[in-house]
Amino acid sequence: MSLASYILGILAALITLGVVIEMLRRRRLRERHAIWWLIAGVLALVVGVFPGVLAWAAEVVGVAVPTNLIFFVSVAILFLVCLQHSSELTALESQSRILAQRTALLTLRIEDLEKAAQASPPAPPTSPVD
Numbered sequence: 001m002s003l004a005s006y007i008l009g010i011l012a013a014l015i016t017l018g019v020v021i022e023m024l025r026r027r028r029l030r031e032r033h034a035i036w037w038l039i040a041g042v043l044a045l046v047v048g049v050f051p052g053v054l055a056w057a058a059e060v061v062g063v064a065v066p067t068n069l070i071f072f073v074s075v076a077i078l079f080l081v082c083l084q085h086s087s088e089l090t091a092l093e094s095q096s097r098i099l100a101q102r103t104a105l106l107t108l109r110i111e112d113l114e115k116a117a118q119a120s121p122p123a124p125p126t127s128p129v130d
Contacts, residue, residue: 009048017041036081043073 020037023029029037047054047070058066 006048006051010045013041013044013048016044033081033084036077036084040074040077 016037020029020034020041024031024034054066054069058064058069061069063069063072
């Protein structure tokens with residue numbers, strides 16, 4: 001690999017980490033969502049700074065081409081992000097359904113109370129007893 005590709009890899013990893021950390025700082029990204037992006041950024045930085053680590057990891061895992069290991073790890077991280085988001089989406093849908101049901105029940109109760117208040121005559125005013 002050329003020096004330019006090493007520098008590009010390191011810059012991309014640093015930019016990724018910087019963006020994620022800035023989004024965390026501005027509270028535009030929650031910690032539980034940022035963890036996978038931080039892991040990906042750190043792994044990319046390690047591979048960019050120490051390219052021999054990628055060749056060693058590919059040899060340990062048994063992957064012939066180290067670049068294929070990068071693609072596999074990237075797809076695995078994206079899969080985990082999608083799985084996490086699907087899990088949270090399911091929980092949010094359940095909460096939304098429960099809130100909609102409670103709102104409907106409260107609306108019915110309010111309507112029943114308003115009908116009952118209109119049907120019964122108002123109570124006569126009471127005078128204070130001295």
